[in-house]
Amino acid sequence: MPTVVTRLLSVLVLCAVAMPYSPAGAAESWTWPLDGTSVGRPFERPATVYGPGHRGVDLPGSVGGTVRSVAPGRVAFVGSVAGVPVVTIDHGQERSTYQPVRALVRRGDAVGRGQPIGRLLARHSHCVHACLHLGRVRADEYLDPLDVLEVRARFRLVDPNGPLPTPPGGSIGTLLGGSLVRPVPGPVTSAFGMRVHPITGVRKLHDGTDLGAPCGTPVKAAAPGVVTRVETVGGYGRWIVLDHEHGVETRYAHLSAQQVGVGARVRAAQTIGLVGQTGYATGCHLHFMVVRHGTPVDPLG
Ligand SMILES: [Zn+2]
Ligand SMILES: [Zn+2]
Numbered sequence: 001m002p003t004v005v006t007r008l009l010s011v012l013v014l015c016a017v018a019m020p021y022s023p024a025g026a027a028e029s030w031t032w033p034l035d036g037t038s039v040g041r042p043f044e045r046p047a048t049v050y051g052p053g054h055r056g057v058d059l060p061g062s063v064g065g066t067v068r069s070v071a072p073g074r075v076a077f078v079g080s081v082a083g084v085p086v087v088t089i090d091h092g093q094e095r096s097t098y099q100p101v102r103a104l105v106r107r108g109d110a111v112g113r114g115q116p117i118g119r120l121l122a123r124h125s126h127c128v129h130a131c132l133h134l135g136r137v138r139a140d141e142y143l144d145p146l147d148v149l150e151v152r153a154r155f156r157l158v159d160p161n162g163p164l165p166t167p168p169g170g171s172i173g174t175l176l177g178g179s180l181v182r183p184v185p186g187p188v189t190s191a192f193g194m195r196v197h198p199i200t201g202v203r204k205l206h207d208g209t210d211l212g213a214p215c216g217t218p219v220k221a222a223a224p225g226v227v228t229r230v231e232t233v234g235g236y237g238r239w240i241v242l243d244h245e246h247g248v249e250t251r252y253a254h255l256s257a258q259q260v261g262v263g264a265r266v267r268a269a270q271t272i273g274l275v276g277q278t279g280y281a282t283g284c285h286l287h288f289m290v291v292r293h294g295t296p297v298d299p300l301g
Pocket of ligand 2 (some may be wrong): 190206208209286287288292
């Protein structure tokens with residue numbers, strides 16, 4: 001039986017990839033609300049109305065990133081639900097919900113497909129780092145947003161129980177014309193991928209690689225680039241973001257200090273800051289991220 005199911009699924013997947021389509025039953029497909037198209041935690045249908053489950057999908061993003069309406073509609077709700085800022089858009093038959101989001105729209109506003117409706121906030125109870133919880137509701141039933149989100153080449157679902165997908169486009173090091181410099185000499189204490197977070201106990205995508213090193217250890221740039229952000233951001237604490245070529249960014253989180261400013265051009269292996277434990281961190285370590293076109297990829301790849 002499993003093989004039949006597997007084959008059926010692969011046929012379905014192939015169909016889905018082959019057709020630029022609007023899924024059966026949906027008036028039209030949804031556009032992705034963030035720049036990236038990866039899914040940190042998929043939808044888990046609750047067995048009962050109030051039962052456990054995950055009533056939406058978590059899409060990894062950056063704090064302050066633009067959140068867009070998935071389809072044309074009217075803003076039905078802007079406010080707080082259980083302390084979390086939420087925006088809800090009515091599309092007729094269905095509603096889309098977005099959280100945690102600082103709204104740029106007001107109740108009653110008409111919005112177009114892809115129109116910015118807010119900015120992503122740092123904390124969502126499901127996410128250690130920033131992510132958007134996107135919900136899809138018809139009447140009072142929660143449905144899987146992935147059934148209607150448009151299929152794009154870059155779409156990938158991170159299966160919480162399966163092996164990690166390899167990032168598209170070959171190795172990031174090759175893309176940047178060499179290999180990445182290891183930013184600190186320490187060991188990998190937590191790899192990129194699904195894990196149960198040591199502080200929150202929540203299972204989700206760990207969007208970088210943790211390198212253990214004493215506080216104060218110099219952090220080196222993984223490749224030549226330009227400093228685009230030096231700031232303190234939610235769970236990441238103090239971080240530095242470097243912009244490289246080909247839509248690649250590297251990010252260095254939980255720092256105790258920075259040694260470069262925004263706009264600085266840095267060489268590979270140049271010291272940019274010091275290891276710390278700012279943000280959500282159980283000890284001194286570097287949370288090192290490689291992000292391609294807004295989507296975190298495995299730095300070890
Ligand atoms: Zn969620
Ligand atoms: Zn980490």
